[in-house]
Structure formats: structure tokens, C-alpha cells
Amino acid sequence: MNSATRVGAYVVGLAVVFGGAAGIGKAVGPVGASVETASHEGGGHGEDTGAGGGHGGGHGEAASHAPGGLQVSEDGYTLVPYRTTLTPGKKTDFRFTVNGPDGKPVTGFKPLHGKRLHLIVARRDLSGFQHLHPTEAGGVWTVPVTLPKAGVYRFFTDVQPEGAQRQLTLGIDITAPGELRPAPLPEPEQVAKVDGYEVRLAGGLTPGKSTELTLSVSKDGEPVTDLEPYLEAYGHLVALRQGDLAYLHVHPDGEPGDGETKPGPGITFFAEAPSSGAYRLYLDFKHGGKVRTAEFTVHAGDAGAPVQEPEHEEPGHDDRPHTH
Numbered sequence: 001m002n003s004a005t006r007v008g009a010y011v012v013g014l015a016v017v018f019g020g021a022a023g024i025g026k027a028v029g030p031v032g033a034s035v036e037t038a039s040h041e042g043g044g045h046g047e048d049t050g051a052g053g054g055h056g057g058g059h060g061e062a063a064s065h066a067p068g069g070l071q072v073s074e075d076g077y078t079l080v081p082y083r084t085t086l087t088p089g090k091k092t093d094f095r096f097t098v099n100g101p102d103g104k105p106v107t108g109f110k111p112l113h114g115k116r117l118h119l120i121v122a123r124r125d126l127s128g129f130q131h132l133h134p135t136e137a138g139g140v141w142t143v144p145v146t147l148p149k150a151g152v153y154r155f156f157t158d159v160q161p162e163g164a165q166r167q168l169t170l171g172i173d174i175t176a177p178g179e180l181r182p183a184p185l186p187e188p189e190q191v192a193k194v195d196g197y198e199v200r201l202a203g204g205l206t207p208g209k210s211t212e213l214t215l216s217v218s219k220d221g222e223p224v225t226d227l228e229p230y231l232e233a234y235g236h237l238v239a240l241r242q243g244d245l246a247y248l249h250v251h252p253d254g255e256p257g258d259g260e261t262k263p264g265p266g267i268t269f270f271a272e273a274p275s276s277g278a279y280r281l282y283l284d285f286k287h288g289g290k291v292r293t294a295e296f297t298v299h300a301g302d303a304g305a306p307v308q309e310p311e312h313e314e315p316g317h318d319d320r321p322h323t324h
């Protein structure tokens with residue numbers, strides 16, 4: 001049992017900055033790095049197009065940068081949905097644009113891990129995770145979405161518009177009207193089961209330190225050694241912070257075809273949590289032609305964490321409608 005994970009304490013998300021792997025050169029892909037390293041430059045409003053992606057390598061400034069996903073508009077780029085409500089349980093085409101500093105929809109995006117835009121969806125209680133890839137025409141992105149239950153969902157777009165100095169994760173709330181039944185955050189577990197697969201988490205999060213997380217995939221008790229590349233990696237890990245859904249897209253240590261990285265069973269990531277808090281980790285992996293998601297709750301730090309008092313302890317209250 002890792003001391004960084006603490007069973008039984010729901011931690012109310014506080015001011016945790018998930019430092020990601022920015023400090024570990026070999027560990028980060030461009031996505032994780034850019035989340036952490038870029039900095040606002042003297043009130044620039046994103047006018048400095050043509051800067052050509054110069055990052056400046058400002059690792060030392062990483063701590064001053066807020067996590068992604070907390071803002072609908074950043075560096076002059078704004079996520080603009082065509083609608084802000086969706087009927088729960090009904091598949092609906094969700095459309096949106098990413099508008100640039102000139103107020104017009106952006107049409108040029110740099111691919112990030114093989115896609116020009118990644119759409120991540122999660123309900124605000126960290127349930128209902130989805131990772132989608134919309135299609136674009138004339139700057140308008142479209143994707144069929146089903147929000148299974150009522151609630152407020154956070155929609156995140158991972159993009160790097162051409163002309164933007166870094167990757168941006170823009171976030172907006174989309175509501176599925178109805179009676180909300182919040183789901184409690186699952187307690188930390190080292191093993192997640194999904195669709196006949198078992199994923200074991202080794203390592204944890206320590207505030208202020210970069211730590212290694214290895215997620216090992218097995219099926220029917222046998223290690224899976226033929227994971228398939230998905231989005232130019234053997235795994236994609238998204239971490240959302242409890243409390244405000246601050247977003248971090250972490251990437252593994254190594255990639256398919258680099259001559260070192262094996263296709264399982266272990267997928268290794270690096271992350272840094274400078275202070276305490278609870279996170280939900282979502283690992284996407286591909287095997288047998290299908291992408292699956294394994295989810296974990298991880299606590300960063302175990303000292304002085306407030307315990308969330310239970311409000312309803314009767315069994316079966318999680319999300320199911322009352323039947324009488």
C-alpha cells in the first residue's frame with residue numbers, strides 16, 4: 001500500500017496544482033509539457049500569432065501556471081458551444097467552435113497525438129468519463145454525444161490552434177437537465193476492472209514530487225503483452241482533480257516504435273502533484289481493436305486532509321432513481 005493513497009478519506013479538492021511531468025524531460029510528450037511550461041507573457045492576448053510554437057523552455061515557471069480545463073477562454077481562444085444543455089440519455093450531435101483572438105472560428109490546429117482536437121467529457125462528480133474525437137468542417141466541430149444521466153458535465157477540448165503558443169485545454173459546463181443524483185467518489189483501489197480486463201496501479205501521487213505511476217494490464221490472470229497503439233501511445237491517462245475538475249493529460253514514458261517501450265503489460269507515466277487532493281485517473285488503452293477505460297481514485301498526500309462527511313449512507317443511493 002502506497003502511503004500516498006489513503007483509503008477511507010474523501011479529500012475535498014483544495015488548491016492542488018498537478019505539476020505533471022514537466023520536470024522530467026524524458027517522461028513528457030509535447031502535450032504534458034506544454035500544459036505546464038508555457039506562461040502568459042505580459043498580458044499578451046494571443047495576438048502574437050506566428051510565434052511558431054516557441055515554448056521558451058520555461059520549466060522554471062511551471063508552478064505559476066494554472067492547470068488546464070478551468071477556463072472557457074484562454075490566451076484569446078474561446079470554446080463556443082452551439083448549445084449548453086443536452087437531454088440525458090439521448091444521443092445528440094454536439095457542435096462547437098474554438099474561436100480565435102479575432103472572434104472567428106479557428107480552422108488550423110496542430111495535431112496532438114494524431115488528432116487535431118480531443119474532447120473529454122466528465123460529470124462534475126467525476127463519473128461518466130468519455131474521450132471523443134469530433135470531426136471538423138469549416139471550423140465547426142461535431143460529435144454525437146450521449147450524456148447518460150442528469151447532471152452538470154464538464155466538456156474539455158484539448159487543442160493547439162495554429163498561432164497559439166501552447167496547447168490549450170478549454171473547459172465548459174454542459175447541463176443534462178433532470179434530477180441529479182451525485183455519485184460519491186470511489187475509494188482508492190489499486191486494481192480497476194473493465195470489460196474482463198484488470199488494471200493494477202503501482203505508485204501514487206506525492207505532493208511536491210514527481211512520481212512514477214505504472215498501470216499494468218492483464219486479462220484472465222495473464223499479463224497483456226500486445227497492447228495496441230492508441231493515439232501514438234500504449235496508453236492515455238487523463239487526471240481530473242476533485243473539487244474543480246482541473247485537467248491534466250499525462251503521457252507515458254516512451255512510445256510505440258521507440259525501440260524501448262514494450263506493448264504491455266505495464267504502461268508508465270510520470271506526474272507531480274505539488275500539494276494534496278483527490279484525483280480521478282482515467283486510463284485509455286487499446287487491445288483487441290477496442291479502446292477501454294480503467295478508472296482509479298488517487299489521493300495526493302495524506303496529512304491534514306479534511307474528511308468528507310457522508311450525507312447518505314443507505315445502500316443503493318448512488319445515481320439510481322428511487323422506485324417508490
Ligand SMILES: [Cu+2]
Nearest residue numbers: 115118119132
Ligand atoms: Cu483524444
